[in-house]
Amino acid sequence: xxxxxxxxxxxxxxxxxxxxxxxxxxxxxxxxxxxxxxxxxxxxxxxxxxxxxxxxxxxxxxxxxxxxxxxxxxxxxxxxxxxxxxxxxxxxxxxxxxxxxxxxxxxxxxxxxxxxxxxxxxxxxxxxxxxxxxxxxxxxxxxxxxxxxxxxxxxxxxxxxxxxxxxxxxxxxxxxxxxxxxxxxxxxxxxxxxxxxxxxxxxxxxxxxxxxxxxxxxxxxxxxxxxxxxxxxxxxxxxxxxxxxxxxxxxxxxxxxxxxxxxxxxxxxxxxxxxxxxxxxxxxxxxxxxxxxxxxxxxxxxxxxxxxxxxxxxxxxxxxxxxxxxxxxxxxxxxxxxxxxxxxxxxxxxxxxxxxxxxxxxxxxxxxxxxxxxxxxxxxxxxxxxxxxxxxxxxxxxxxxxxxxxxxxxxxxxxxxxxxxxxxxxxxxxxxx
Numbered sequence: 001x002x003x004x005x006x007x008x009x010x011x012x013x014x015x016x017x018x019x020x021x022x023x024x025x026x027x028x029x030x031x032x033x034x035x036x037x038x039x040x041x042x043x044x045x046x047x048x049x050x051x052x053x054x055x056x057x058x059x060x061x062x063x064x065x066x067x068x069x070x071x072x073x074x075x076x077x078x079x080x081x082x083x084x085x086x087x088x089x090x091x092x093x094x095x096x097x098x099x100x101x102x103x104x105x106x107x108x109x110x111x112x113x114x115x116x117x118x119x120x121x122x123x124x125x126x127x128x129x130x131x132x133x134x135x136x137x138x139x140x141x142x143x144x145x146x147x148x149x150x151x152x153x154x155x156x157x158x159x160x161x162x163x164x165x166x167x168x169x170x171x172x173x174x175x176x177x178x179x180x181x182x183x184x185x186x187x188x189x190x191x192x193x194x195x196x197x198x199x200x201x202x203x204x205x206x207x208x209x210x211x212x213x214x215x216x217x218x219x220x221x222x223x224x225x226x227x228x229x230x231x232x233x234x235x236x237x238x239x240x241x242x243x244x245x246x247x248x249x250x251x252x253x254x255x256x257x258x259x260x261x262x263x264x265x266x267x268x269x270x271x272x273x274x275x276x277x278x279x280x281x282x283x284x285x286x287x288x289x290x291x292x293x294x295x296x297x298x299x300x301x302x303x304x305x306x307x308x309x310x311x312x313x314x315x316x317x318x319x320x321x322x323x324x325x326x327x328x329x330x331x332x333x334x335x336x337x338x339x340x341x342x343x344x345x346x347x348x349x350x351x352x353x354x355x356x357x358x359x360x361x362x363x364x365x366x367x368x369x370x371x372x373x374x375x376x377x378x379x380x381x382x383x384x385x386x387x388x389x390x391x392x393x394x395x396x397x398x399x400x401x402x403x404x405x406x407x408x409x410x411x412x413x414x415x416x417x418x419x420x421x422x423x424x425x426x427x428x429x430x431x432x433x
Contacts, residue, residue, distance in 0.1 A: 023113055023128060023129065023130045023131055023133065023433060024051065024111045024112070024131070024337065024340075025108075025111060025130075026055075026108045026109070026110065026111055026112070026131075027105070027106065027107050027108070027131060027132065028104075028105070028106040028114050028129040028130075028134070029103065029105055029134065029163050029165055029223040030103070030106075030116055030127070030129055030163065030223065030225065030243060031093065031102070031103055031161035031163035031197045031223060031224070031225045032084075032091045032092050032093065032104060032116065032161070032225070033092065033093060033161050033199070033227035033229075034092045034094065034095075034199065034229075035092065035118060035120075035123070035227075035239055036152050036154045036156045036229050036230060037154060038153055038154060038156070038230070039123050039150070039156060039229065039230045039239065040120025040122055040427075041088065041092075041118070041120060041123075042088060042119075042120060043083055043084075043085040043119050043120070044084045044085055044116070044117065044118055045081045045082065045083055045084060045117045045119060046084060046106070046115075046116055047079065047080075047081045047114065047115050047116075047117055047343055048074055048079065048080050048081065048113070048114050049078075049112060049113040049114075049341035049342065049343060049405065050075065050076055050077060050078055050110065050341075051076070051110075051111060051112070051339065051341065051407075052076055053111070054073070054074060054075050054076045055073075055074045055108045055109050055111070055112050056071065056073050056074070056109045057071065057072040057074055057080075057106060057107070057109075057112065058070070058106070058108075059071075059072075059082060059104065059105070059106050060104075060105050060107075061101065061102060061103065061104060061105070061195060062105050062195030063101035063193060063194065063196045064090060064101040064102065064195070067087070067090055074108075077405060077407070079341075079343045090102060091104060093159070093199035095199070096159070096179065096181065096199050096200065096201030096203070097179070097180040097181030097199075097201070099192060099196050100198070100199070101196055101197075102197050103163035103164070103194075103196060103197045104163075105165075113129075113340070113341055113342075113433060114129040115127060115129055117345060118239055118429075119346070120427065121426065121427075122236075122426055123239050123427050124239070124323075124421075124422055124426070124427030124428060124429045125238075125239045125240060125325055125326075125427075125428075125429050125430070126242075126325070126327075126421070126429035126431035127243050128243060128432055129243055130243055130245055133249055134223045134224075134243050134244070134245060134246075135165060135221040135222070135223055135246070136221060136222070136246020136247065136248055137218045137219065137221060137222070137246065138215075138216075138218075138246055138247045139215070139216040139217070139224045139244060139246050140214070140215060140247060140271055140292065140313055141160055141211055141212065141213065141214040141224070141226055141244070141269075142212060142244070142267050142268075142294065142314070142315035142328065143212040143226060143228065143267065143294075143315065144207075144210075144212075144240065144267060144315065144317050144326060145207055145208075145267065145294060145296055146207055146296065146317075147207055147228075147231040147232055147233055147324065148205050148206055148207050148231070148232050149205040149228065149229060149230050149231060149232070150205065150230035150232045150237045152229075152230050155203065156229035157202055157203050157205075157228075157229060158201070158202045158210070158227065158228040158229070159200060159201045159202070159211075159226075159227045159228075160173070160214060160216060160224060160225075160226060161197060161199050161200075161224070161225040161226075161227065162192070162197060162198045162199075162200070162216060162222055162223070162224055162225075163192075163195065163196070163222060163223050163225075164192035164194055164196055164218070165194060165220065165221045165222065165223070166194055166221065167193040167194050168191065168193065168220075169191065169192045169193070169194075169219065169220040170189060170190075170191055170219045171189065171190050171192060171198065171216065171217070171218045171222060172188070172215075172216070172217045172218070173188055173189075173214070173216050174186070174187040174215040174216075175200055175202075175211060175214050176210065176211060176212060176213045176214045177209045178202070178204065179200045179201055179202050179211075180203060182200075187215075192222075200214070211226075212267065212269065212294045213269060213292035213293065213294055215292070223243065224243070224246075225241060225242070225244075226241055226242060226243075227239070227240070227241035228240045228241065228326075231324050233263060233319075233322045233323075233324055234322035235322055236322035236323050236324065238319065238323050238324035238325065238427065239325075240317065240324055240325055240326035242326060242327045244313070244328045245330075249330075250271060250311040250313055251311060251330075251332065251333060252307060252308045252309070252310065252311060252312065252331070253305075253306070253331060253332040254305070254306040254314045254329050254331060255304070255305060255306075255329075255332050255355045255381055255390050255416065256299065256304040256314065256329055257302060257303070257304070257353045257390060257392050257418070258281075258299030258300070258302055258303075258316075258318075259300065259301055259302035261318060261319050261320055261323075263317060263323075263324055264299040264316070264317065265296060265297065265298050265316075265317045266296070266297050266299055266314060266316050266317075266329075267294050267295070267296055267314070267315040267316075267317075268296075268297070268306065268308070268313070268314055269295075269314075269315070270289040270292065270293050270294075270308075270310065270312055271310065271311050271312065272291055272310040272311065273290045274288065274309075274310070275288070275289050275290065275291075275308055275309060275310040275312060276288050276310075277289060277307075277308045278306070278307050278308070278383070279297055279304060279305070279306050280304070280306075280307070280382045280383030281303060281304045281305070281382055282301060282382070285297075303379055303380075303381060303390060305381050305383035307383065313328065314328070315327070315328055315329070316329050319428040319430070320349065320422045320424045321423075321424025321425070323422055323423070323425070324428060325420070325422065325427075325428040325429055325430035326430060327418065327430045327431050329432065330432050332388065332416070337414055337415070337417075338409060338410055338414055339407060339409045339410075340407070340408050340417045340433050341406065341407045341433075342406055342407075342408070342417075342419055342433050343403060343404065343406060344395075344397075344400050344401070344402055344403070344406070345402065345403065345421075346402060346421065346426075347397050347402060348421055348422050348426055348427075349422060350394065350395050350400060350419070350420075350421045351395075351419070351421075352373075352391075352393050352408070352417060352418070352419060353391070353392050353416075353417065353418035353419070353420065353432075354378075354390065354392075354393070354415060354417055354418075355381065355388060355389065355391075355415060355416045356378075356414070356416070357388055357389075357413050358380070358386055358387055358388060359412075359413075360410060360415070361389045361391075363410050363413070364408065364410050364415070365408070365409050366406065366407075367406055368409075372393075372399060373391075373393065373408070377391040377392075377393050378391040379391065416432065417432065418430070418431065418433070419432075
């Protein structure tokens with residue numbers, strides 16, 4: 001049996017026997033990045049979605065005793081949110097190369113989904129919180145390498161933000177460019193207690209200076225957030241970021257829906273030497289990259305399949321017009337669920353990116369309505385011999401109202417779901433739930 005099918009069967013085993021779904025969990029950790037007020041840093045929200053069981057939630061800063069925990073009772077199959085704007089000074093990393101007490105912990109009595117939303121009038125992004133799958137001891141960092149950061153006051157930058165989940169956690173960081181307090185390619189050590197954070201910041205605004213391929217490792221589980229602020233694309237200055245998974249959850253097969261804007265690019269990061277990467281759309285391109293190297297491709301086509309001989313990270317930049325957003329793409333075989341909830345927080349354009357195995361594209365429902373995810377919307381994923389299908393479907397506010405609870409289900413098979421939300425001039429958010 002190939003490693004790919006072992007991975008698929010392993011995922012299905014857990015889905016059937018433990019009811020564990022990617023990013024549906026009872027505990028979440030998050031290190032919130034510092035967003036420059038010059039480009040818009042507020043409002044900021046934590047969004048929560050429940051499933052068949054009601055859940056009591058607690059949001060706390062374990063390292064900050066002065067922060068009063070926030071409690072929410074979330075009914076079954078519902079949404080709620082917390083406006084974190086009044087707490088920005090407490091939750092955002094205050095500076096580079098310092099240990100801070102701003103790590104966020106969310107606990108729930110029943111499984112929920114959660115995401116962190118930057119919702120400034122013209123600066124938006126979605127950070128999907130990945131629960132236990134965000135926790136690990138070895139991370140590589142995929143970053144975009146095409147757009148410069150704007151020169152702003154306060155300054156904008158790119159950063160790796162780290163939060164510890166246990167006391168006396170030793171973290172090793174190897175930055176691939178100079179950061180505040182540390183030189184390029186020189187490994188350094190920090191010690192964090194539960195809820196403490198560290199921000200590794202690249203202050204060089206040139207895209208040629210990149211944290212791509214940096215290594216973060218620890219002796220106890222940590223969570224890592226990637227962020228780039230005020231990225232310049234024509235007349236827009238955009239934030240881009242996501243919480244990433246550790247190396248354990250990387251894979252070798254990925255579906256990427258491109259062509260949403262002229263800003264579509266994909267960044268493929270190798271975790272081992274001698275990694276052969278193949279990108280298939282209407283053509284096939286193969287390249288060889290080594291450990292820590294990034295392969296960048298501008299995507300002009302909608303349907304793309306990435307395969308590799310060894311595990312890789314895939315980071316996808318997308319958006320609307322000149323507005324940018326970015327997300328870590330989950331592996332095709334080792335991620336999925338039968339049911340995923342989400343919400344729409346604005347009237348901006350909203351698209352759902354879906355992929356599943358061929359033969360199950362006619363078993364989707366959105367809020368119990370199969371006509372909202374028609375099988376005709378799906379196209380074969382190139383390079384998979386017709387085994388997989390993908391779709392990008394946009395929805396009006398009549399079909400998916402603002403601040404509504406929405407649930408995508410498939411009665412036959414697990415599937416992947418991404419959300420892209422925004423408009424030219426108002427910002428763009430992108431995440432996989």
